[in-house]
Amino acid sequence: MLNNLTTPHDYPGKLFVVEGIDGSGKTTQLALLAKWLSAAGHPVVLTEWNSSALVKAATKTGKKKNSLTPMTFSLLHATDFADRLLYNIVPPLKAGMIVLADRYAYTAFARDAARGVDRRWVRELYSFAVKPDLAVYFRVPIEVSTDRLMARRVKLKFYEAGLDMGWSSNAIESFRIFQGKVLDEYDRLVEEFGLSVVNAVGSITEQQRTFRRLVSQHLAIEETNEQLDEQLA
């Protein structure tokens, strides 16, 4: 099998990845990181999970008809990933840029396994992926993430809430069950793939400080805490 995902890449650029369940705050953290990197003069490219035009129509059809199975759900996301890897991730890495990925292969490992897809199969499926220089997992208890989503009045979608699995017909209840399984899977991944864990319950600024410290180990950026606090104020 291919072992790209477990072997360091030799592109001149850097790949930083955030992971976590919905409502973990990872997208907020990634946006703040991007600001900091850009301000320091680093060319930054952002890529999001499941965003390629290639599979949009199929995903939409499948979601509208609620006809996606755990396997087709998994394969469509892998197709999306392969497309973005080729067009949006590898070229900037070759050009020496910083690629920030909001979710990466680990999201597939966690979600697909939570849906009952074979763990080893998904890992081998994504073995063509580039190994990130740093993957940060924003760990948060389900109660906190659910509260955050509810406060934002986020309407839970069918697949995001895991309603396709038939564990509960109540969206919030189903979401809790599904995310609980996803959290268990993430816990396995931390050790398996060496994810850096950030406690995502703490203040946004505190988390961002930790995040930047982790990232700066991979970059020639010297930054003091005072500067950081100033920017975040």
Place this chain on the structure above:
Amino acid sequence: MNSLTNNSPDAESLIRPGSYYGNGIPYLPIDGYPGKIIAIEGTDGVGRSTQIRLLREWLEVQGYGVIETGWTRSELMQPTIELAKASNTLNKLTFVLLYATDFADRLEKEIIPALKAGFIVLSDRYIFTAMARAGVRGVDRTWMRNLYGFGIAPHLVFYLKIDEKALIRRVLQSRGMDFWESGMDMKLGDDIYESFRAYQRSLLREYNSMADEFGFRVLDAKRKVEVIQDELRRQIGAFLADSDASSQPASASVT
């Protein structure tokens, strides 16, 4: 790894017809389903669809329930694959993955329910076509075999074998050479004839290399339609007679 390309010498014997090649789909156990999968493989222009039409007729006359399946016929993926092919934005991995998604959709929505209900599934091409196309394009073989570890090993695989020269004449006589069947995405050259030849030659090599691994029953596709059909019926008839005999409970048999 648990996929079909185990390095052990008895790897072939690990393939059990009617079971998953690899770990399969954990939430869909399929062992013991009464249906059968019969796949007809071969490149374009070898006459697969004609043979399948005749087989279906013959099987139904005998009282077997039959469904047909074939690539890109899934409701989920057909429009996307057509669009992607037309816009020429596919690379080898997305090409492979779109087809795998199509296969997974048909497997879960058509093939597995049919097996459960005791149908004979006639598959116009099977995963071997996907593997041959990927192999020609340099996709990692082990990765491909793991990918299709959720596929179900057919009970019978017939490979309609043809040589390059005969294939070219047939294709030109019917509908001509098209972009994808000529491997024009591989940019082997601007000349569609040369590209078709080189592409089909490598495809045939891929199919041949899989014959032993997956237990193809090889038939000479240059023979007449009726001759091939007779051979197919003879082999399928023998197989069905065997499995009907072994699955028939004693009380249900007519004495």
